[in-house]
Amino acid sequence: xxxxxxxxxxxxxxxxxxxxxxxxxxxxxxxxxxxxxxxxxxxxxxxxxxxxxxxxxxxxxxxxxxxxxxxxxxxxxxxxxxxxxxxxxxxxxxxxxxxxxxxxxxxxxxxxxxxxxxxxxxxxxxxxxxxxxxxxxxxxxxxxxxxxxxxxxxxxxxxxxxxxxxxxxxxxxxxxxxxxxxxxxxxxxxxxxxxxxxxxxxxxxxxxxxxxxxxxxxxxxxxxxxxxxxxxxxxxxxxxxxxxxxxxxxxxxxxxxxxxxxxxxxxxxxxxxxxxxxxxxxxxxxxxxxxxxxx
Amino acid sequence: xxxxxxxxxxxxxxxxxxxxxxxxxxxxxxxxxxxxxxxxxxxxxxxxxxxxxxxxxxxxxxxxxxxxxxxxxxxxxxxxxxxxxxxxxxxxxxxxxxxxxxxxxxxxxxxxxxxxxxxxxxxxxxxxxxxxxxxxxxxxxxxxxxxxxxxxxxxxxxxxxxxxxxxxxxxxxxxxxxxxxxxxxxxxxxxxxxxxxxxxxxxxxxxxxxxxxxxxxxxxxxxxxxxxxxxxxxxxxxxxxxxxxxxxxxxxxxxxxxxxxxxxxxxxxxxxxxxxxxxxxxxxxxxxxxxxxxx
DNA sequence: ATAAATCGTTCTTTAAAACAGAACGAACAG
DNA sequence: CTGTTCGTTCTGTTTTAAAGAACGATTTAT
Numbered sequence: 001x002x003x004x005x006x007x008x009x010x011x012x013x014x015x016x017x018x019x020x021x022x023x024x025x026x027x028x029x030x031x032x033x034x035x036x037x038x039x040x041x042x043x044x045x046x047x048x049x050x051x052x053x054x055x056x057x058x059x060x061x062x063x064x065x066x067x068x069x070x071x072x073x074x075x076x077x078x079x080x081x082x083x084x085x086x087x088x089x090x091x092x093x094x095x096x097x098x099x100x101x102x103x104x105x106x107x108x109x110x111x112x113x114x115x116x117x118x119x120x121x122x123x124x125x126x127x128x129x130x131x132x133x134x135x136x137x138x139x140x141x142x143x144x145x146x147x148x149x150x151x152x153x154x155x156x157x158x159x160x161x162x163x164x165x166x167x168x169x170x171x172x173x174x175x176x177x178x179x180x181x182x183x184x185x186x187x188x189x190x191x192x193x194x195x196x197x198x199x200x201x202x203x204x205x206x207x208x209x210x211x212x213x214x215x216x217x218x219x220x221x222x223x224x225x226x227x228x229x230x231x232x233x234x235x236x237x238x239x240x241x242x243x244x245x246x247x248x249x250x251x252x253x254x255x256x257x258x259x260x261x262x263x264x265x266x267x268x269x270x271x272x273x274x275x276x277x278x279x280x281x282x283x284x285x286x287x288x289x290x291x292x293x294x295x
Numbered sequence: 296x297x298x299x300x301x302x303x304x305x306x307x308x309x310x311x312x313x314x315x316x317x318x319x320x321x322x323x324x325x326x327x328x329x330x331x332x333x334x335x336x337x338x339x340x341x342x343x344x345x346x347x348x349x350x351x352x353x354x355x356x357x358x359x360x361x362x363x364x365x366x367x368x369x370x371x372x373x374x375x376x377x378x379x380x381x382x383x384x385x386x387x388x389x390x391x392x393x394x395x396x397x398x399x400x401x402x403x404x405x406x407x408x409x410x411x412x413x414x415x416x417x418x419x420x421x422x423x424x425x426x427x428x429x430x431x432x433x434x435x436x437x438x439x440x441x442x443x444x445x446x447x448x449x450x451x452x453x454x455x456x457x458x459x460x461x462x463x464x465x466x467x468x469x470x471x472x473x474x475x476x477x478x479x480x481x482x483x484x485x486x487x488x489x490x491x492x493x494x495x496x497x498x499x500x501x502x503x504x505x506x507x508x509x510x511x512x513x514x515x516x517x518x519x520x521x522x523x524x525x526x527x528x529x530x531x532x533x534x535x536x537x538x539x540x541x542x543x544x545x546x547x548x549x550x551x552x553x554x555x556x557x558x559x560x561x562x563x564x565x566x567x568x569x570x571x572x573x574x575x576x577x578x579x580x581x582x583x584x585x586x587x588x589x590x
Numbered sequence: 591a592t593a594a595a596t597c598g599t600t601c602t603t604t605a606a607a608a609c610a611g612a613a614c615g616a617a618c619a620g
Numbered sequence: 621c622t623g624t625t626c627g628t629t630c631t632g633t634t635t636t637a638a639a640g641a642a643c644g645a646t647t648t649a650t
Binding site for chain 2: 002003005006008009045046047060061062064065066068069070071072073076077078079080081083084091092093094139140279
Binding site: 591597598599603605606609611615616617618619620 | 621622626630638642648649650
């Protein structure tokens with residue numbers, strides 16, 4: 001037995017104003033009709049939504065609960081309605097991409113590159129924390145979230161994490177360092193700029209160090225790749241990061257790649273909610289091979 | 296001309312499965328009925344929601360948009376429905392209070408104290424950042440947010456900030472300090488533990504210092520009142536905080552109150568969204584005099 | 591290649607709902 | 621005590637949703 005949204009709508013309107021007669025006039029229906037349909041809703045839900053005191057209506061506790069739901073339901077509906085009302089113009093395709101703020105900008109750019117040239121489509125890029133982005137994903141305010149970590153979905157949040165690409169992680173530092181850093185030997189006297197502890201790359205790095213019984217000196221822990229790039233450029237410390245991030249600096253000799261760390265990868269995941277109808281453009285993005293994303 | 300949620304529901308169901316006939320069977324209606332009502336929805340919105348290719352249905356861009364809205368609308372509806380379905384038992388009153396994590400725990404406790412004894416009511420307390428809490432407030436997942444700062448509401452977010460109480464802010468430190476700190480003189484040689492710069496109390500403190508041309512030495516900036524309490528207890532520095540926070544320590548002599556700062560107040564605000572029907576218990580909380588909150 | 595089956599649309603009829611109007615009763619104002 | 625106001629209930633009417641049949645287009649099977 002399904003919930004009747006028509007009834008719920010009337011309930012919502014009456015609950016908002018608190019008056020049956022006035023609402024009936026505003027909605028251009030008779031008060032008897034309103035009264036009946038609200039009663040039907042109450043019967044359907046099995047509980048009184050209003051407490052009748054004399055000739056006044058007060059929300060019951062159940063009513064307050066229902067009202068909260070009705071509020072989000074119908075504000076959404078009105079938003080939708082308004083969206084279609086404003087000019088009958090056809091809707092352009094929209095792809096909304098969220099990326100965790102700590103993600104390499106190069107990668108983000110590589111991901112959306114196929115969409116950049118197209119003027120038949122709106123691209124929306126948003127940065128944020130993982131929690132925030134996933135919330136937006138669940139609320140259908142985003143189509144995909146880019147992250148360097150997969151997430152485990154559950155029945156309530158049926159997220160799907162798909163690895164798009166992985167890239168090696170190197171020791172990056174100023175050129176002409178002496179002694180030149182190398183892994184696993186030749187690190188003495190150097191300090192490190194590392195990703196923060198909640199980063200998966202950092203975890204892999206720590207494991208690697210532990211395996212070789214190294215306790216590297218840490219100069220800084222940085223979450224943001226753009227920030228790490230700056231620090232690598234402006235200090236004499238060794239940054240542990242994917243070379244792509246500092247591609248330009250490597251090319252023009254400002255920085256040098258002292259070699260990749262074995263078994264340490266920066267990984268990239270696309271997190272989506274499984275849907276029957278994915279946007280065709282997004283689908284195309286997700287089925288590309290990983291290579292083209294990382295150059 | 297209002298949006299027909301009945302039509303939207305059918306559209307949502309068909310869009311989810313992608314098949315009209317199967318959906319018709321699942322919903323126990325004829326496919327003709329489904330087809331017609333979806334067509335009516337399209338006419339109402341002025342745009343095709345499905346693209347008919349041969350005998351297949353694909354979502355149009357407008358359809359994808361509508362589907363996203365429908366999704367949130369009807370998942371909310373199903374949640375509501377489920378809530379009432381699980382046993383016909385009457386709903387207990389619920390008061391959901393959010394508090395910014397930096398707020399004094401004493402104050403939070405004082406605020407909800409009248410509700411603690413009542414077993415006819417569920418109390419839900421949540422901590423979090425201001426952004427997060429306000430989002431929950433807007434989504435009707437919270438009834439009130441406690442903060443030490445007011446927020447300005449706008450048309451989209453009609454928040455109402457109501458000052459509940461204010462309390463003096465004192466210099467708090469270990470007893471028997473020499474020289475005993477005093478304001479505005481007698482601060483030399485002492486360092487301070489202060490609230491973070493985004494805190495309104497800190498702002499008032501800085502203004503006061505600037506007025507007396509003082510540049511106090513800062514030992515630590517702490518956002519969390521509970522943390523500040525610990526630091527005050529375990530260091531020799533002077534904490535700038537409301538005495539309430541360390542009431543116990545003041546009482547048993549672990550800490551000493553060296554006097555209130557003139558014109559500096561810690562303020563407490565309750566942020567709500569204006570509604571016609573507030574929970575009576577919440578209403579009672581909000582109309583109390585401020586004094587009882589702070590002892 | 592042609593027949594049969596599948597799937598969505600359209601038209602017409604039938605069933606179900608939403609609706610309006612009148613009668614009723616309780617609460618409040620003067 | 622007498623209007624008037626406001627919500628409820630009952631009854632008949634109107635509107636809307638639903639079912640069924642006919643149709644056309646597309647895919648599958650023979």
